[in-house]
Amino acid sequence: MKLATLADGSRDGQLAVVSREGRQAVLATRIAGTLQRALDDWPFYAPQLAELYDTLNAGAARHAFAFDTKRCMAPLPRAHQWADGSAYVNHVELVRRARNAVMPDSFWQDPLIYQGGSDDFIGPCEDIVLLYEAWGIDFEGEVAVVVDDVPMGTTPEAAMEHIVLLMLVNDVSLRNLIPDELAKGFGFFQGKSATSFSPLAVTPDELGAAWHDGRVHLPLCVKWNGVRVGQPNAGVDMVFNFPRLIAHVTKTRNARAGSIIGSGTISNKAANDDASIGYACIAEKRCIETIADGKPHTSFMKFGDTIELEMFDSAGQSIFGAISQRVVKGVPGRRVAKESR
């Protein structure tokens, strides 16, 4: 099943079911008004949403309409938890090598996860509004899962069954703020601005055989200013699979329904030698350049730049719809102009 949230002037939007090939949609608000509401009692709502999905795919849904990703908010326009891992340890190792630092061996056994802000997500086609290019604006292409209630002390084995939806992520990062911020010791805050999500949140069965071992075994297509710069495979070199990340998140506390857990930037080791694999964040490209030439050549994003992230199944069908955004300059202190209630 594929779900989307349509903008309607409210903070949480309207829940819609979208057809498998992404062309038709139907409001699901007679079942559950919002995706969070559905997640709050997933065993009750999911079967009803699945039935509507089947009807829509059969071309028999009443009041179906053309689906337009430009009308989409993030599937969860705001959430109660956004925990982002760094499961592709190759990425972490490259970053360290580029600054001549050694990565602790424990990073191969113990996941890195940071707590992100979840109060103000960006829709898939909304602008990324930031104040200064000097912050070092970067994209990060990722996969994320949404879970139901996961109790404290859940094992990786038990965590798998708590994964109810998958999405794509653009974890926008401000590279030039991060070194000083991490040096303070409390983790990311200002270095991670608002995060973007794909138009569609899909149940794992939509990925077929590409979803196994708690990983998505498909390449992520990354286009920066219309040019393909990366197609790393999300199933390759993901050292910690999603169940392992969920177990980490719930070691000392519950994760409640609607929590989002991200993979971290997708990064394939083979890309270090095979340029055709490319990158899912500029920082990684710059690290490879620094290791090779002593300094980076590729600049971070400029105002006006665009970024597209999309994932296709083996038949060439877009699974999550495209994240397609432009970076634009905002005005400090300007009233939050989006929906207000």
Place this chain on the structure above:
Amino acid sequence: MKLATLADGSRDGQLAVVSREGRQAVLATRIAGTLQRALDDWPFYAPQLAELYDTLNAGAARHAFAFDTKRCMAPLPRAHQWADGSAYVNHVELVRRARNAVMPDSFWQDPLIYQGGSDDFIGPCEDIVLLYEAWGIDFEGEVAVVVDDVPMGTTPEAAMEHIVLLMLVNDVSLRNLIPDELAKGFGFFQGKSATSFSPLAVTPDELGAAWHDGRVHLPLCVKWNGVRVGQPNAGVDMVFNFPRLIAHVTKTRNARAGSIIGSGTISNKAANDDASIGYACIAEKRCIETIADGKPHTSFMKFGDTIELEMFDSAGQSIFGAISQRVVKGVPGRRVAKESR
């Protein structure tokens, strides 16, 4: 005005207005079902809630009932953002001195703030359920503010008007997990288990003259196992006031309505010499012991221990009601037993 959220089996509870002296309550659900709903359109709902508050204080509210903090969830049982500062720099300096580390001078100019988990808050009289005493279970007594929509790039001067409510916090911390976690560089995650809040969220005017300069100028009473161990003044040595913390939070992103921003453990410099001031977290007591004697004497909390946090106005009236909790041992992987829808 004073607001509380009563448990009713739902995830977000029922909004209630509570009388000034904390003895009577009346459901506010005919105005707004939940506190988050009220915060989503505060200019619309706040005047209606204030009117009900006046009626209740005048003894004229229909269907008023005796207020019982044991029925309370956290005012926001789950939120979209919990950002916790470390504004009492004395605390940070003590922690560093105890391990013979130097605190960077920049810590006096640039606030430390970490992103906390906000999906599963603990009610004021609910148990603190954790799995192992060996984690080093500690309380942290704090003050927090709740804001309305705050745009990116808000100045400290402009931030003041965005503060709509105040609460007390017990930011439960797992001290023995923190050193290894912070060494990894991504900040707190497992070291900060679920956070607790006071029964009442109150508007700043309820504090009268004690609320000025963006600080709460009152002592926080801390009782551990029934013994008063601290009464540090929240208005003393708070290097960064709440508007300054909010400006930090919104440097690179908006903070949306209902975001909670905490002060960090209250800590007064004078406590280093005057034991009667005491402490709002055990870690601080242990630091003072370590600096004096080379090692700590006070142990962290045991299962069965209790913790009470409360703040009184100059007339001896409890402002926020008491956080009054017991630490109990949980079972790994046991189904989240609270409300399910």
